[in-house]
Each structure stands twice: as C-alpha cells, then as structure tokens.
Amino acid sequence: MNIQPIASHYIDGAYVEDTAGDLIEVIYPYTGKVIARLHAATPAIVDQALNAAKRAQKEWAGWTGTQRGRVLRRAADIMRERNHDLSVLETYDTGKPYQETSVADATSGADAFEYFGGLAGSITGEHIPLGENFVYTRREPLGVCVGIGAWNYPTQIACWKGAPALACGNALVFKPSETTPLCALKIAEILTEAGAPAGLYNVVQGYGAVGAALVTDPRVDKVSLTGSVATGRKVYAAAAEGLRHVTMELGGKSPLVIFDDADLEAAVSGAILGNFYSAGQVCSNGTRVFVQKGIKDAFLARLTDRLQAVVMGDPQDPATHYGPMVSAAQRDIVEGFIAKGQAEGARLVTGGTRPDMAGFFLAPTVFADVTDDMTIAREEIFGPVMSVLDFDTEAEALRRANDTPYGLAAGVFTADLARAHRMAAGFQAGTCYINTYNDAPVEAPFGGMKLSGVGRENSKAAIDHYSQIKSVFVRMDRCEAPF
Numbered sequence: 001m002n003i004q005p006i007a008s009h010y011i012d013g014a015y016v017e018d019t020a021g022d023l024i025e026v027i028y029p030y031t032g033k034v035i036a037r038l039h040a041a042t043p044a045i046v047d048q049a050l051n052a053a054k055r056a057q058k059e060w061a062g063w064t065g066t067q068r069g070r071v072l073r074r075a076a077d078i079m080r081e082r083n084h085d086l087s088v089l090e091t092y093d094t095g096k097p098y099q100e101t102s103v104a105d106a107t108s109g110a111d112a113f114e115y116f117g118g119l120a121g122s123i124t125g126e127h128i129p130l131g132e133n134f135v136y137t138r139r140e141p142l143g144v145c146v147g148i149g150a151w152n153y154p155t156q157i158a159c160w161k162g163a164p165a166l167a168c169g170n171a172l173v174f175k176p177s178e179t180t181p182l183c184a185l186k187i188a189e190i191l192t193e194a195g196a197p198a199g200l201y202n203v204v205q206g207y208g209a210v211g212a213a214l215v216t217d218p219r220v221d222k223v224s225l226t227g228s229v230a231t232g233r234k235v236y237a238a239a240a241e242g243l244r245h246v247t248m249e250l251g252g253k254s255p256l257v258i259f260d261d262a263d264l265e266a267a268v269s270g271a272i273l274g275n276f277y278s279a280g281q282v283c284s285n286g287t288r289v290f291v292q293k294g295i296k297d298a299f300l301a302r303l304t305d306r307l308q309a310v311v312m313g314d315p316q317d318p319a320t321h322y323g324p325m326v327s328a329a330q331r332d333i334v335e336g337f338i339a340k341g342q343a344e345g346a347r348l349v350t351g352g353t354r355p356d357m358a359g360f361f362l363a364p365t366v367f368a369d370v371t372d373d374m375t376i377a378r379e380e381i382f383g384p385v386m387s388v389l390d391f392d393t394e395a396e397a398l399r400r401a402n403d404t405p406y407g408l409a410a411g412v413f414t415a416d417l418a419r420a421h422r423m424a425a426g427f428q429a430g431t432c433y434i435n436t437y438n439d440a441p442v443e444a445p446f447g448g449m450k451l452s453g454v455g456r457e458n459s460k461a462a463i464d465h466y467s468q469i470k471s472v473f474v475r476m477d478r479c480e481a482p483f
C-alpha cells in the first residue's frame with residue numbers, strides 16, 4: 001500500500017498540492033518513523049476549497065434527495081468493498097490495531113453514508129393548516145459546512161460529519177487532525193467515484209491555524225468540531241462572531257457505575273471496553289469506574305487477570321488487541337497523569353509503564369482507591385488509565401458520577417432493572433449505557449451535555465443540525481390591512 005498520498009489536499013474532485021504550506025510529517029505510532037509528508041493549506045488552498053464547495057453546493061442542493069442518497073449509498077458500498085485497505089491505512093494513521101479498525105472505522109463510516117443516504121429522500125418540511133390558509137415549511141441546507149477532526153477516529157469523524165451534511169444538501173470542507181491526515185483523503189476520493197459533484201467534499205490539511213481560518217471565513221455557514229474542550233471554546237467563540245451554526249463534539253470524564261449485583265464478567269468487559277479500546281483514546285470512555293464496596297475486590301482481581309491476556313504488539317497483525325498511543329506527545333501527557341495519580345496517593349494496581357517494545361506503547365493502567373478530588377478523577381486523560389473509586393449507595397454514586405463539568409457519556413452495570421433506568425434518568429450525560437459500554441450505532445444520537453458539547457451527531461437528530469427550516473405562509477383569502 002502506498003501511504004504517501006498523491007498530494008496533501010483534495011479539492012474540486014482532485015488532489016492538489018501547494019508545497020509552500022508548513023510541513024506535516026505523518027508518523028507511524030508503531031515504529032516512530034515518518035511514513036508520509038504533507039503540507040498544511042496555504043491561504044490560497046483554503047480559498048480554492050471554499051470556492052469549490054460554494055459552487056458545488058448550489059448544484060447539489062438542486063438534486064432530489066433520492067439522487068443525493070444514491071451517491072451516499074454508493075460511497076458506503078465502495079467503503080465496505082475496500083474495508084481492508086481503509087483499515088490498514090487507519091492503522092498506519094493512528095496506530096490502532098487492525099483488529100479494531102477492520103470492524104469500527106471504515107465500517108462505521110460506511111454505516112453513516114448508508115443511513116443518511118437512506119434518509120436523504122425523506123428530508124422534508126410539513127404542512128400546517130390554518131383554516132383555509134396554510135403554512136408549509138421547507139427544510140433547506142445550511143450551505144458550506146466546515147468539519148474539523150480529532151486524531152482518534154479520522155475515518156469515522158470524516159464520515160460522521162460528511163454523511164449528514166451531504167444528505168441535507170450541503171457541501172463540506174473537512175480539515176483532519178494534523179496528527180492523522182491520511183484517511184479523510186480516501187473518503188473524498190470515494191465520494192467522487194460514487195458520483196458526487198466535484199467540490200462537494202473537500203479535504204484541506206493543516207494545524208489549528210488552518211482550522212481557525214476556515215471557521216471565520218464568511219463563505220462558511222456551519223462548523224462541526226470534534227476535539228478538546230479548550231479548542232471547542234475557541235472555535236465556538238470564533239463561529240459566534242458570524243453567528244454560524246455549530247456542532248461541538250468535545251471531551252469527557254465519564255462515569256461507569258458497577259453495583260454489587262452486576263454480572264461481574266460483563267462489568268469487567270464493560271470497563272475494559274470503556275478504558276482500553278484504542279489504547280484509551282476514546283472521548284466517551286468511562287474512566288471513573290465507581291465500584292460498590294461489596295464487589296470491589298472481586299472486580300479488581302478479575303480485571304487484573306483479564307488484562308494479563310491482552311495481546312500488545314504489531315497493530316497490523318490481526319491477532320493484536322492493543323496498539324501504541326497515537327504519538328509520543330500524547331503518551332508523555334498520559335504519563336504525566338500517571339505520575340500525578342501516584343503522587344496524590346492512588347494505588348497503582350497494574351500498568352503505568354512502557355512495555356519493552358518500539359512505538360508509543362503504554363500498558364493498560366488501573367488505579368484503585370481513587371478519590372473524587374484527585375487529578376486523575378477530574379481531568380480528561382485520553383489514554384489507557386482507569387480510575388476505580390469505591391461507593392456505598394445508589395444516591396451517592398449518582399451524585400458523585402454527575403460531579404464533573406463534562407457530560408458526554410455514563411454507564412451502569414446492575415441486575416436491578418428499575419435501578420438501571422433510575423440511574424440512566426439521573427445521569428447528566430448525552431449517551432448512557434445499561435449493562436454495556438461505548439456502543440455508538442449511527443441510528444442513535446451521539447453528543448454531550450455540559451462542557452462535552454453542543455448538538456448531536458448521527459441519527460435523525462443530526463438532520464436538525466445540518467439543515468434549517470423556512471416557513472412559507474400562504475393566504476387563500478384576500479390580504480387586508482386596517483388602513
């Protein structure tokens with residue numbers, strides 16, 4: 001597979017290069033070696049992409065929903081046919097094991113194109129009778145949307161933003177994370193192949209400055225960011241200047257509450273999925289694991305046992321469960337948190353060290369006896385670090401679970417049906433899980449409460465965030481005025 005793309009950007013249906021842009025080196029996290037060199041977009045490239053999007057959007061909005069949907073569904077089919085190659089590339093881009101990427105990345109991107117492709121023909125307004133007069137509403141596209149991505153799910157993010165935006169009749173300019181710039185280019189290629197007009201889905205590379213230039217451009221109608229809260233604050237504020245629509249998919253510090261009566265094996269599985277999948281680099285991870293005191297020792301013992309079975313190593317090997325972190329810088333950040341956990345008195349149960357292998361590996365790490373005030377229980381770590389906290393009662397667990405400025409996700413494991421639903425109702429989080437963790441099907445809304453975000457991705461809810469409603473009043477009798 002050729003990792004070096006034909007050029008850095010994809011604009012107006014073709015690859016485009018401008019070597020005047022800042023160098024972006026793509027590093028394979030398993031070897032630490034540079035595997036591709038790209039350039040950040042110059043102002044001329046940004047200009048070209050936005051002009052292409054603006055032109056293509058006018059044409060695309062004139063297509064019927066069914067015609068638009070057909071293109072998206074074709075793109076989904078092509079993605080599934082190429083799942084192997086796309087997954088290998090995602091693994092090079094991120095270091096995530098092929099065992100994950102082959103079932104969670106291009107496949108979930110294809111699901112998004114299929115789902116929103118299916119919905120495209122049903123994006124309609126309504127008829128509101130007012131006696132013999134009436135109002136009808138038109139659901140119209142917003143125009144040119146900008147998507148800005150994080151590095152943990154580069155293919156999925158490119159599709160989760162692209163599919164609903166295009167289904168609603170918008171065009172997109174997508175800026176991937178500078179850490180993982182390769183995958184989105186493939187999505188752009190595939191959309192062209194599937195019949196999308198040139199300029200409908202463009203990819204421009206760059207660091208934060210390119211994102212910032214896109215967000216404030218007057219040609220842009222909507223900005224959808226996946227990233228940290230710190231970046232979200234900046235992007236939301238910049239978008240507010242032009243009163244642009246926004247979707248903000250931001251960070252989290254989600255709770256996972258395990259009651260004494262839970263199925264222990266399932267609860268341990270949930271905690272593993274919610275902390276160590278993608279080497280812990282998942283926004284919705286349940287990193288504060290509240291375990292009721294009666295089950296705590298059994299939980300820790302079983303968790304530690306099961307973590308011994310993790311297969312770490314070459315992420316392209318389908319037998320590998322657990323790959324390196326995305327970058328040396330991210331691993332350093334996470335190691336800083338591990339040091340703080342130890343300094344503040346948490347008990348290191350397992351991990352905390354670099355396995356003896358090349359690449360940016362960090363062993364799955366579990367702290368026990370964590371208290372609510374410790375840094376590792378308060379701040380998003382975005383790495384393979386689980387904090388286990390003890391609790392006694394349901395009310396206490398719920399209060400402490402919600403004692404965070406974030407609200408992305410929350411989970412509960414219990415055999416008590418009524419308690420499970422009480423907890424789900426009480427959690428201040430956009431996505432809740434009962435006896436499972438981290439599922440993210442395209443059919444369900446995904447997004448955060450509190451500092452974790454604004455708006456929702458996936459599901460029919462996303463249509464509201466990529467379209468706007470126009471009301472048209474129609475008078476059948478004569479229009480009259482008092483003077």
Ligand code: NAD
Pocket residue numbers: 148149150151152153175176177178206207208209210211212213215226227228229230231232234235248249250251252282283284380382408448452453
């Ligand atoms: P980040 O905030 O550093 O960067 C995200 C993107 O924003 C990058 O493409 C970056 O270049 C761009 N950017 C940076 N400054 C900008 C600016 N001033 N204007 C416009 N764009 C700018 O995030 P990251 O380190 O790439 O990703 C990790 C974060 O993303 C974590 O906090 C994680 O929780 C979050 N995340 C959230 C979700 C979700 O759906 N809620 C999903 C994945 C990741």
